[in-house]
Amino acid sequence: MKRLVLFFAAALAFQTSQAQNLLDRATNAINTGAAAATQGNGLSNDEVVKGLREALTIGSGNASGSASKRDGFLKNNLIKIPFPKEAKVVETKARQIGMGSQVDRFVTTMNRAAEEASKEATPVFVNAIKTMTITDGISILRGGDNAATTYLKGRTTAELTNKFSPIVKKAINKVELTKYWKPIINGYNKIPGVKKQNPDLDRYVTEKTLEGLFTLLGQEEAKIRKDPVAQVTNLLRRVFGGK
Secondary structure (H helix, E strand, O other), X not given: OHHHHHHHHHHHHHHHHHHHHHHHHHHHHHHHHHHHHHOOOOOOHHHHHHHHHHHHHHHHHHHHHHHHOOOOOOOOOOXXXXXXXXXXXXXXXXXXXXXXXXXXXXXXXXHHHHHHHHOOHHHHHHHHHOOOOHHHHHHHHOOOOOHHXXXXXXXXXXXXXXXXXXXXXXXXXXXXXXXXXXXXXXXHHXXXXXXXXXXXXXXXXXXXXXXXXXXXXXXXXXXXXHOHHHOOOHHHHHHHOOO
């Protein structure tokens, strides 16, 4: 009787071990499948990177196109460039002394400069996108809704600033921004007792233009990740849609 009990106990232990082994194998298979899906539905790393580059190229083109159209900055409260924060006292005083219309024209013209500069943003973004590595691509694909935008911003802001500065300067000259700024700043600086102000408009508009473009690019990336309608190529649908 004792031997029979030991036999059944051993058999039960063996079956339990086998069952656990099967469960472990199934779990590993599920996890492996999930990881493959996360990496682009079983696509190769090269295809994943190609898909991400394609997504960013399309997204940056859409962002630049939206920003560069008339009122692309001015009528979009999400990216509209306001009066320089560091010179807010200038705006307040200027409005108090009856220069409100000049202030409004200045803000409008700053945004026109940003819209003008954005027309030349797409090739700058595209050149930066070409540097994406396989490691970068896998990390981006597993990241949040704006991981690619964050990556591009972190890797290219300094370079884009250098490239954008002359573009913005040219745009500022084209829309004659300083013509609207000089009366405001000169009027303010003539007020007795105030601290003289004169922010670097070229730098300010450059920074705000890039900030606005990255904001729009982030929106485009989120759409491509989630909205099948925005996945306009077969590769994008395979990478982000799992098809």
